[in-house]
Amino acid sequence: MTVAIAKYQDIADDLRERLTTGSLPLDQEAPGGQLKLPGEKELAGEYSASRSTIRLALQVLANQGLVETRHGLGTFLLKRRTQVAVAMDQEEDWHGGQHAETALYPEGARERGQTTGRFQAETMLAPQDVAELLGIAEGSQVILRRSLQYLDSKPWCLVVSYYPMDIAGGTDLENARRLDASSSQLLASLDHEVLEYTDSISARMPDPIEMRFFRSGSNIPVTILSRTAQDRHRPVRLTRYIFRSDQVRLVRNRPARRKLDPGAHY
Amino acid sequence: MTVAIAKYQDIADDLRERLTTGSLPLDQEAPGGQLKLPGEKELAGEYSASRSTIRLALQVLANQGLVETRHGLGTFLLKRRTQVAVAMDQEEDWHGGQHAETALYPEGARERGQTTGRFQAETMLAPQDVAELLGIAEGSQVILRRSLQYLDSKPWCLVVSYYPMDIAGGTDLENARRLDASSSQLLASLDHEVLEYTDSISARMPDPIEMRFFRSGSNIPVTILSRTAQDRHRPVRLTRYIFRSDQVRLVRNRPARRKLDPGAHY
DNA sequence: CAGTGGTCTAGACCACTGC
DNA sequence: CAGTGGTCTAGACCACTGA
Numbered sequence: 001m002t003v004a005i006a007k008y009q010d011i012a013d014d015l016r017e018r019l020t021t022g023s024l025p026l027d028q029e030a031p032g033g034q035l036k037l038p039g040e041k042e043l044a045g046e047y048s049a050s051r052s053t054i055r056l057a058l059q060v061l062a063n064q065g066l067v068e069t070r071h072g073l074g075t076f077l078l079k080r081r082t083q084v085a086v087a088m089d090q091e092e093d094w095h096g097g098q099h100a101e102t103a104l105y106p107e108g109a110r111e112r113g114q115t116t117g118r119f120q121a122e123t124m125l126a127p128q129d130v131a132e133l134l135g136i137a138e139g140s141q142v143i144l145r146r147s148l149q150y151l152d153s154k155p156w157c158l159v160v161s162y163y164p165m166d167i168a169g170g171t172d173l174e175n176a177r178r179l180d181a182s183s184s185q186l187l188a189s190l191d192h193e194v195l196e197y198t199d200s201i202s203a204r205m206p207d208p209i210e211m212r213f214f215r216s217g218s219n220i221p222v223t224i225l226s227r228t229a230q231d232r233h234r235p236v237r238l239t240r241y242i243f244r245s246d247q248v249r250l251v252r253n254r255p256a257r258r259k260l261d262p263g264a265h266y
Numbered sequence: 267m268t269v270a271i272a273k274y275q276d277i278a279d280d281l282r283e284r285l286t287t288g289s290l291p292l293d294q295e296a297p298g299g300q301l302k303l304p305g306e307k308e309l310a311g312e313y314s315a316s317r318s319t320i321r322l323a324l325q326v327l328a329n330q331g332l333v334e335t336r337h338g339l340g341t342f343l344l345k346r347r348t349q350v351a352v353a354m355d356q357e358e359d360w361h362g363g364q365h366a367e368t369a370l371y372p373e374g375a376r377e378r379g380q381t382t383g384r385f386q387a388e389t390m391l392a393p394q395d396v397a398e399l400l401g402i403a404e405g406s407q408v409i410l411r412r413s414l415q416y417l418d419s420k421p422w423c424l425v426v427s428y429y430p431m432d433i434a435g436g437t438d439l440e441n442a443r444r445l446d447a448s449s450s451q452l453l454a455s456l457d458h459e460v461l462e463y464t465d466s467i468s469a470r471m472p473d474p475i476e477m478r479f480f481r482s483g484s485n486i487p488v489t490i491l492s493r494t495a496q497d498r499h500r501p502v503r504l505t506r507y508i509f510r511s512d513q514v515r516l517v518r519n520r521p522a523r524r525k526l527d528p529g530a531h532y
Numbered sequence: 533c534a535g536t537g538g539t540c541t542a543g544a545c546c547a548c549t550g551c
Numbered sequence: 552c553a554g555t556g557g558t559c560t561a562g563a564c565c566a567c568t569g570a
Binding site for chain 2: 063064065083085089194195196197198199200201202203204205218219220221222223226229245246248249250251252253254255256
């Protein structure tokens, strides 16, 4: 073992080494032939440590996304996931009328996209961040529409849209079912044609709802694309696309601004 | 206490409640008047639990970014940080010649930006993701330049640039010091004028180096903007901007693509 | 059912911090 | 130095899983 400070750290380092070099006896269990580590009791014996210490070591590896423990089954080596590229510049509504909720899918996957029937629509008071992006007062009423989107029957994206009440109140946007037209078409018919978008990208740890939807551990962040749509006067819609950070990267092209002038100051 | 399953969860819920409503006796200690929770021993008595159980509860709150424990001092309530907007569309080089490393700063803060003297330049073999974005073979030699950027003397951004060896080998890019000109100017002088960028945004948990630089806990992700610069033929540079996700959000504007045609299929 | 991880305890000692 | 959190132990019992 190495020169770290705490015993559980030493054990974690040793296990990581043995896992990545493959020199740890791993059982093949479970479907998908996932690799199972020795039990905690067994490791405790092997390292002359208490089970608590072993658990601390395994917790370190789990926080690094290297292993995963499942109650009643054991601890399993995780395989690296590869991220999928999602273009930020695709039109937010597509298949106008057929698929009417905003969506972002990886290239070539649009046709496989399956939005479940679970739509929600409710009225709420705008929290601080939503109010700021919509340019309204904190605590104003907004209509919230939520949809859970799956791709190949696996959780893909959580979409949450906010509309100022004075724009969306009394319209189809208040109903918890699919829209007949795209939301941008609907806004246009309300004399709020969308002319410009502002995108804001951030990331954070998932909340319990997101963890349940994505079936992800607490060690995987979510990436959030917040898209504010504006008509000629003001923001009319805020849509948040929430992805698993280990599954998605957001991509976009653009030309370089201009020929570089060696002496220029910007 | 509530209806959760585990005692430590109940305690965590209760503490969260009391912390957010302010009904927990908090000491004001430390500079900055940070609020200190009762000690673990004290909480153990109060909840009739062992200290281990209290520690589990506090771990839950720490993972949620609500509190922070400091060895030898105590557990402290964290105040919410607000994110700063960083425009994605600013030119990557600025103050041509004066500040020659690529940088992204929040609006109005460019002049406060202070890149420390710590530059690194080294040669390495391209890992899989870098090779892919640069369009070269995995394991090819690349030159890596790294800089640590501070804003108001606080850690702001880690910048890592990769150059294919056949382009940058033997040039100033190989030296671990500031460039005389901007890297894009230098590339242009090598007949690799940058004509287009591709941005790719992702997030993940920080590695130990990043945690140390940002002085962040293991519960705060990093947001990574990977920018590939291309000349007329091929990628010539990959720059990664690494930020604390709780400090930064990446922002950009764009016009809506076109007037919406109600019957259109895209 | 047997085997696994999840929770919990009581107590010990170490390492860090500020005075 | 006293007080705090950090590590570690030995053992107990619970809860989940698959056969």
